[in-house]
Amino acid sequence: MKLYTYFRSSAAFRVRIALNLKGMTYQPEPVHLLRDGGRQRTAAFAAVNPQQLLPVLEHDGHYLTQSLAIIEYLDEVVAEPRLLPPDPPGRARVRSLALAIACEIHPLNNLRVLQYLTETLGLSDEQKNGWYRHWVETGLAAVERRLAAEPETGRHCHGDRPTLADCCLVPQVFNARRYGCDLSGVPTILRIHEQCMELEPFQKASPAAQPDAE
Amino acid sequence: MKLYTYFRSSAAFRVRIALNLKGMTYQPEPVHLLRDGGRQRTAAFAAVNPQQLLPVLEHDGHYLTQSLAIIEYLDEVVAEPRLLPPDPPGRARVRSLALAIACEIHPLNNLRVLQYLTETLGLSDEQKNGWYRHWVETGLAAVERRLAAEPETGRHCHGDRPTLADCCLVPQVFNARRYGCDLSGVPTILRIHEQCMELEPFQKASPAAQPDAE
Numbered sequence: 001m002k003l004y005t006y007f008r009s010s011a012a013f014r015v016r017i018a019l020n021l022k023g024m025t026y027q028p029e030p031v032h033l034l035r036d037g038g039r040q041r042t043a044a045f046a047a048v049n050p051q052q053l054l055p056v057l058e059h060d061g062h063y064l065t066q067s068l069a070i071i072e073y074l075d076e077v078v079a080e081p082r083l084l085p086p087d088p089p090g091r092a093r094v095r096s097l098a099l100a101i102a103c104e105i106h107p108l109n110n111l112r113v114l115q116y117l118t119e120t121l122g123l124s125d126e127q128k129n130g131w132y133r134h135w136v137e138t139g140l141a142a143v144e145r146r147l148a149a150e151p152e153t154g155r156h157c158h159g160d161r162p163t164l165a166d167c168c169l170v171p172q173v174f175n176a177r178r179y180g181c182d183l184s185g186v187p188t189i190l191r192i193h194e195q196c197m198e199l200e201p202f203q204k205a206s207p208a209a210q211p212d213a214e
Numbered sequence: 215m216k217l218y219t220y221f222r223s224s225a226a227f228r229v230r231i232a233l234n235l236k237g238m239t240y241q242p243e244p245v246h247l248l249r250d251g252g253r254q255r256t257a258a259f260a261a262v263n264p265q266q267l268l269p270v271l272e273h274d275g276h277y278l279t280q281s282l283a284i285i286e287y288l289d290e291v292v293a294e295p296r297l298l299p300p301d302p303p304g305r306a307r308v309r310s311l312a313l314a315i316a317c318e319i320h321p322l323n324n325l326r327v328l329q330y331l332t333e334t335l336g337l338s339d340e341q342k343n344g345w346y347r348h349w350v351e352t353g354l355a356a357v358e359r360r361l362a363a364e365p366e367t368g369r370h371c372h373g374d375r376p377t378l379a380d381c382c383l384v385p386q387v388f389n390a391r392r393y394g395c396d397l398s399g400v401p402t403i404l405r406i407h408e409q410c411m412e413l414e415p416f417q418k419a420s421p422a423a424q425p426d427a428e
Binding site: 050051052053060062064065066068069070072073076077088089091092093095096099100102103104106107108113116120121123127131134142143145146149 | 264265266267274276278279280282283284286287290291302303305306307309310313314316317318320321322327330334335337341345348356357359360363
């Protein structure tokens with residue numbers, strides 16, 4: 001099993017956490033998103049993923065793309081530990097928290113979007129960073145309101161064991177800190193993040209622990 | 215069962231298609247995204263969804279959010295017709311196509327993002343529309359490459375019956391046309407879109423068929 005990854009890609013980070021939680025070993029295949037104008041843009045990588053995005057998981061002859069789809073697949077082929085709860089309302093809650101990050105925050109702040117802001121629209125670095133922080137802070141505040149209010153929240157986003165939601169939350173907090181976002185209003189998120197980072201599967205998946213870390 | 219919806223919200227459109235495909239009747243509760251500065255921003259609606267986004271499905275005392283999580287839930291509580299195939303690689307493929315739209319295209323083009331571009335960053339309408347078309351055209355081209363190349367594509371995105379992927383594709387084509395995007399390079403997408411729009415569940419879910427249509 002091979003994972004096309006980049007140490008700083010938060011979508012790849014999500015999948016690395018899930019693989020580690022499942023105890024699955026994999027071969028990392030680093031794709032440098034900045035070198036040579038972005039190695040995800042090469043024809044060789046386009047043959048692996050026509051979307052030219054990370055991560056890609058090669059498993060049983062399949063090239064699986066989109067981090068949430070990959071994690072759902074892992075949860076279907078390896079039963080334990082479960083990354084989604086068994087009950088449909090619980091599953092919907094975990095997925096909606098994951099999507100609140102994967103759809104409402106992360107897409108606005110990935111590399112190609114930031115490049116469009118500065119290169120195509122000619123915005124300043126200050127404007128770009130303001131954009132970044134705005135969507136992270138707005139998005140995490142909405143997630144915080146749910147985590148703080150809903151009784152299903154436990155030591156982790158949903159109960160006391162990590163789920164797909166934690167796989168998404170932790171990389172987003174890493175990104176938020178890297179860009180100096182104000183996290184003073186999201187104590188529940190920070191508490192869950194710390195709880196996760198005490199666990200080896202999360203530590204081993206972190207950017208600094210990757211073979212291609214700089 | 216009540217669906218908080220807006221006729222032009224493409225995320226709500228996805229859920230309307232899924233509800234119609236499942237043959238489930240629901241009560242639409244329109245939330246006007248433009249009137250009064252956006253009625254999703256009221257305290258009353260924040261109590262329904264702290265993310266202040268559409269759609270929300272109220273079912274069995276649960277308030278379900280995030281369109282893809284809602285559709286997965288519907289597929290779990292009402293078995294037929296299936297909106298996801300039974301095999302894990304097939305499920306991963308359908309989810310990755312859906313996420314390629316829901317994560318890579320739609321979040322960049324929703325109302326609050328377009329408002330940030332013009333109001334906060336002071337960009338012109340021309341720049342805003344260029345942004346819109348860029349992400350739609352780039353994103354749909356990547357989806358087209360997969361649909362055209364992969365043998366699993368049939369009359370619909372995955373085989374000959376509609377799935378979660380078609381629920382996402384059709385609203386995105388509606389949006390693309392509304393903004394005058396160039397769709398000449400995506401013939402497979404247009405073929406599947408036409409195929410879908412021959413079916414009553416898609417027709418009944420379309421913006422013009424909604425009670426709040428303008």
